[in-house]
Amino acid sequence: MVSVFQKYSFKDLIKKLFAEYSYWLSFILLLILAVSVNTNFLRWSNIINIFVQTATTGIIALGMSMVISAGQIDISVGAQVAIISGLGIVVLNFTNSIWLMFAFCLLLGTLIGSLNGLMVAKGNMPAMIATLAMQSICRSLINQWGQGGPFTVSNTNFDTFRLVAAGSIRIFGFKIPYPMIMFIVFSILFGIIMRQTKLGKHIYAVGSNTNSARLAGVNVKGIQIIVFMITGLLCGFSGWLYASRVMAVAAASAGNAYEMEVIAAVAIGGTSMTGGRGKIIGTFLGALMFKIINNILTMADVPTFLNGAISGAIIIVAVLLQNVQNKSK
Amino acid sequence: MLIEMKGIVKDFGPVRAVDHIDFTVNSGEIIGLLGENGAGKTTLMNVLAGTFPPDEGEIFIDGNKVQISNALHAMRMGIRFIHQEISLCNDLRVFENIFLSEELLRKNGLLNKKEMINRCLKVFERMQVQIDPNAIVSTLQPAERQLVEIARALLFKCDLIIMDEPSTALATKEIKRLFDIMRQLKTEGVSFIYISHKMPELFEICDIYYIMRDGKLVAHGKFAEIDEQQATELMIGRHLADEEFLNKPYYGQEEVILSVKNLSGKSFFDISFDLHKGEILAITGLQGSGRDLLADALFGAEEYTGTLQVKNHTLKQRSTIIDHMKNGIGMVPRSRKERGIHNDLSIYDNISMAFFNTKFKRLLIDSRREKERFLRQQKALSIKTDQPKNPITSLSGGNQQKVILGRWLEADADILLFDNPTQGIDVGTKFEIYRLIIELAKNGKAIIVFSSEFPEIHKVADSCIVLYKGRINARLNRDEITEMSIMYYSTGANLEAVKNG
Known part of the structure; x- marks a missing residue:
């Protein structure tokens, strides 16, 4: 039988490379830039530092990839991290168990995510509005609870809980911190879910065309709820990790502007902002790139107040580039 | 001027x-x-x-x-x-x-x-x-x-x-x-x-x-x-080319596979008919005759009252699309771009979408099996492409429609609803689709074609239901299907005449 699968020509290959793997390209360019600014950039200690910094937002970005691929958006993630990490510390100080705290964080995140999903799917609310309201509610509640003061991990738990973010294992003499392992494992897991499971295919289908998905038998509302739920769950995990990293959660500033970082990571990673297309590996690299850019800017003595301006600009540029790519197809 | x-x-x-x-x-x-x-x-x-x-x-x-x-x-x-x-x-x-x-x-x-x-x-x-x-x-x-x-x-x-x-x-x-x-x-x-x-x-x-x-x-x-x-x-x-279809045999068998009784919905009322295995039934009517919603209702995408019986099994009231699919009903929807295809998804995924929902029982999707499914349908429907990993939009309208049809064949649907199946498709491919519909009937599928195009009905249908203002105004046999008769009944001319007389 004659093979129906023609090989790509060289020109097609280059075109495909630009169209579908542009995030690899920008990643490599960025690395080159980073190394030229900071000769120590590729030292292992710096690399693991970037991974540890990326982990909290990077894990949420995986869920955000799902939400955006399904044609939705969730801007409540930063406030979710604040309320989850704050209340998580309360639970920790009360129970003296980091695992009970862990379970509490996941549960609270899933609950908030489910509420987001229900508002969008069953309440027919635009996701932007539903999650904006949720953001305001979460932030306000944790501020009220904290009354201005931070949520601080008690001395009894200090040494054990610190290890969640600061602990590491050694493989072949290389120190690998826990957050780095968590981020990589989650990324692989979500890569498989999005590529190779029914859930992943359904998420893309709903984001690509809701009507067609419904008429092919996809449970559209179920998918819309579950993507928010998973994002909430990841916020729970990330909130737990965040609490361990800072050990004292300031209600007003915890997780501030996380939604920007997370959406920026997804956008740089090449996920279509209108849904239907995107890859987890892109988001993984996107999240790292965001931190690398920060890293470079710190090296170049750019004031941290400008971080917001820069992440905003990154989103704009990334999405504009996507549009240009889509047109050229 | x-x-x-x-x-x-x-x-x-x-x-x-x-x-x-x-x-x-x-x-x-x-x-x-x-x-x-x-x-x-x-x-x-x-x-x-x-x-x-x-x-x-x-x-x-x-x-x-x-x-x-x-x-x-x-x-x-x-x-x-x-x-x-x-x-x-x-x-x-x-x-x-x-x-x-x-x-x-x-x-x-x-x-x-x-x-x-x-x-x-x-x-x-x-x-x-x-x-x-x-x-x-x-x-x-x-x-x-x-x-x-x-x-x-x-x-x-x-x-x-x-x-x-x-x-x-x-x-x-x-x-x-x-x-x-x-x-x-x-x-x-x-x-x-x-x-x-x-x-x-x-x-x-x-x-x-x-x-x-x-x-x-x-x-x-x-x-x-x-x-x-x-x-x-x-x-x-x-x-x-019409002659090819002139002497189309009737492939209908004894067995009634779909029985519709007193189906009513938002814009259609009291619809009843039986569909046999291997039969091709056309349902036509002008804009606003309730044809579109009837098609959706038969597929569970629109609410209805009345009963739907598939092979002696009566579907529950308020059945979902999934229930209909599990009973072997598939639909090639009208307005392909808005309701049929997923334009961001590959041809592979587009063909497997209904299969994932009804037959897929594993945890992980195996790309080898996905390829097998595609190749099987490509052979059966002669889908013209050499790069099934590309988005479905790389295909012509007719081939996209074949992919949607393949989607239902992979989900093992016995009853196929075609809603305006050749919309925006060139003449040559239209004929291919007609041949496929007849071929499917020959292989024992029961088929309903919802269409407003007379030549289409004329070519494939064994019989034709004409809707007027949401009700069945006439059921025509194959030799009664003429442009005149369809126009006559779909404009309600017979009823108006009674009123005036």
Whole structure:
């Protein structure tokens, strides 16, 4: 039988490379830039530092990839991290168990995510509005609870809980911190879910065309709820990790502007902002790139107040580039 | 005013919708534009009204060459197009719609509502209709909306009004009034292009006929010189290829596979019929006959009351799409772009989508099996592509439709609903789809084709249900299916006759 699968020509290959793997390209360019600014950039200690910094937002970005691929958006993630990490510390100080705290964080995140999903799917609310309201509610509640003061991990738990973010294992003499392992494992897991499971295919289908998905038998509302739920769950995990990293959660500033970082990571990673297309590996690299850019800017003595301006600009540029790519197809 | 179109060509992908058409409109003339669905009438009119530019050809107004770049431009030149699908903003008021983009302003730059409402009232008076200019459009009946569209055209000075099947939503009395208005405007020098399928109307109001078939102009002249029979023959033509389908055998078997009893929904009522294994049933009806919602209801995408029985198993009330799918019902939906394909997804994923929902039991998707599924359907349906990993939009419309069909074959559907299956598909591929439908019936699938295209029904159907105002008006056997009979029953002519007599 004659093979129906023609090989790509060289020109097609280059075109495909630009169209579908542009995030690899920008990643490599960025690395080159980073190394030229900071000769120590590729030292292992710096690399693991970037991974540890990326982990909290990077894990949420995986869920955000799902939400955006399904044609939705969730801007409540930063406030979710604040309320989850704050209340998580309360639970920790009360129970003296980091695992009970862990379970509490996941549960609270899933609950908030489910509420987001229900508002969008069953309440027919635009996701932007539903999650904006949720953001305001979460932030306000944790501020009220904290009354201005931070949520601080008690001395009894200090040494054990610190290890969640600061602990590491050694493989072949290389120190690998826990957050780095968590981020990589989650990324692989979500890569498989999005590529190779029914859930992943359904998420893309709903984001690509809701009507067609419904008429092919996809449970559209179920998918819309579950993507928010998973994002909430990841916020729970990330909130737990965040609490361990800072050990004292300031209600007003915890997780501030996380939604920007997370959406920026997804956008740089090449996920279509209108849904239907995107890859987890892109988001993984996107999240790292965001931190690398920060890293470079710190090296170049750019004031941290400008971080917001820069992440905003990154989103704009990334999405504009996507549009240009889509047109050229 | 004299409008001339010369050598107009318009392609949609591989489909040539309009093929070198010359068309002339003189002042104070009512032209009837005839042709089957898909003959290219609406496309030609869209070119004239500036909806999109022609690929080739020129347009002259009073001898001057013009480029009509958009609808507003066309309006400024005195050309108004009343579309078949009503294009009003439902949340705005009647007068706001009528004056949309041509709002009257007061000196201070604010809207002059009073004047706009007054003018609306004047036009409605002239049309002898009673519509409140202040009403929100969504509260109006379909016929009233149609009248608002017409009022919009009448309100402004224009030289040519194009009407695309305006009478489908109108009752006999309203049509008569519309014709009165048209006759009056004609004496004032306004010209009309009137698109319709209804011969009596065309012969009553129009002076000149233009007949199109497969994108080409086949005849034009004066209505006074032909009769209905001749017009119909010119319109349908005699396709050689039709003969292939003339002696289609009946593959229906004893077993009743789908039994529909007293099905009612939003716009269809008391529908009952049986469908046998291997049978091809067509269901037709004009716009607004409830055909679309009936198709959705049979697939569980629309609420209904009544019973659906699949192979002696009665489906629960309020069954979902998934329940219908699990009982072996599949649907190739109408409006493929909006309701059928996932344009971001690969051909692989598009073909597997229904399979994932009904048959897929594993945790991880195996790309080898996905490829097998594709290859099986590619062979069965001859889908033309060599890169199934590409997005489905890389295929032509016909091949996309085959992918959607393959989706249901992979999900093992026994009952296939085809809703307007050859919309926007070129003639050659249309025939391929017909052959596939017949082949599937031969292999024991039960098939319902929802269609408004007579040639399509004529080629594939063993019998045909004609809907009128949401009810079954007639069930025709294969030898009773003629263009005349379908038109007769779908316009409710038999019922109107009883009323008048």
